[in-house]
Amino acid sequence: MNTQKNNKPSILITGANGLLGQKLVKRLIEKGSFEIIATGRGACRLPESWKDYTYASMDITSQEDVKSVFTKFKPGLVIHGAAMTNVDQCETEKEACYQQNVAAVQHIIKACEQHASYMVHVSTDFIFDGEDGPYDEAAKPNPVNYYGETKLLAEELIQQSNINWGIARTVLVYGISHDMSRSNIVLWVKNSIEQGKDLQLVDDQLRTPTLAEDLAEGCILMAEQKAKGIFNISGEELLTPYDMAIKTADFFKLDKSKINRTNSSTFTQPAKRPLKTGFNIQKAKTQLNYQPKSFNEGIDILAKQLNLAN
């Protein structure tokens, strides 16, 4: 039986200290309609000013940890965002990547089976090869790096399970994380130009960059509706990283001469990136009433958060 405190359904967030995790906890606190169980690896790193949620340390690679936290809280709803997300590190540390992105998901599935919890699992455009994006939900996966392989294996475990599940796929998430633990393309471009650095931006990768707050909203919509199946939860605009950099420089009135156009073939990253991804989000817009911000609106939100932070 799932727990309900003062008649509020209980929702458990994994990876709550991460970029998406923080936005989920913040939005759920604002909504006030759930009993919130925020979980993460080790100590809580959320702002001390945040109230009205419970934090529990839960290493998702530990079956014992997962079992005991789920037994204690019996969450009706779960949003599983925790993962190893450094794509290059996933290529060089495959065992750690497998444990965090695949084996851990089996522990979460088992706990959801035990407690009849509905789960939103967060996935990625990197399950595709990037040959013919943008993609809809029915497109055939074919990952080109190990991170993408593990995220696809996780999707397959979930789709073969008998739990109540939804999969939220997203793309190139940007936003401000509280302890700035994770940078992203907007901040990296802004900070680099302000430091007078020259940047090489690829113009042959296509993405639909996603504001972290929009991703959180989409996951919450799915949880509230216990939406069944796969949903593309990303931004709507198809942009290259070069386009994103120019838009960022225009917004912050920075020196665009620092932005040099290049292509992925000149890029030596340990993990191959799929070239043309990006998502068609029509299904989420019509079935979930998901309404993401434009890229420029997203940058404006980041700018306001940066001003508040400084």
Ligand SMILES: NC(=O)C1=CN([C@@H]2O[C@H](COP(=O)(O)OP(=O)(O)OC[C@H]3O[C@@H](n4cnc5c(N)ncnc54)[C@H](OP(=O)(O)O)[C@@H]3O)[C@@H](O)[C@H]2O)C=CC1
């Ligand atoms: N960022 C992006 O561009 C995209 C992300 N996604 C997906 O979205 C989800 C969230 O990503 P994002 O918020 O950006 O990533 P972050 O790296 O910011 O957050 C991931 C969180 O998972 C936690 N985590 C990792 N391993 C464990 C573990 N063993 N036990 C408990 N927690 C763990 C991390 O903990 P700690 O803080 O201690 O490191 C971190 O807080 C991921 O599933 C990712 O695959 C999909 C597409 C794009």
Ligand SMILES: Cc1cn([C@H]2C[C@H](O)[C@@H](COP(=O)(O)OP(=O)(O)O[C@H]3O[C@@H](C)C(=O)[C@@H](O)[C@H]3O)O2)c(=O)[nH]c1=O
């Ligand atoms: C560092 C760098 C990146 N880029 C481009 C490549 C890429 O499209 C974009 C972001 O680069 P990164 O390598 O930091 O990001 P990357 O690791 O490709 O981000 C991925 O993260 C995982 C978690 C996902 O699930 C994917 O959806 C995707 O968002 O910026 C440049 O053009 N020039 C550069 O110097």
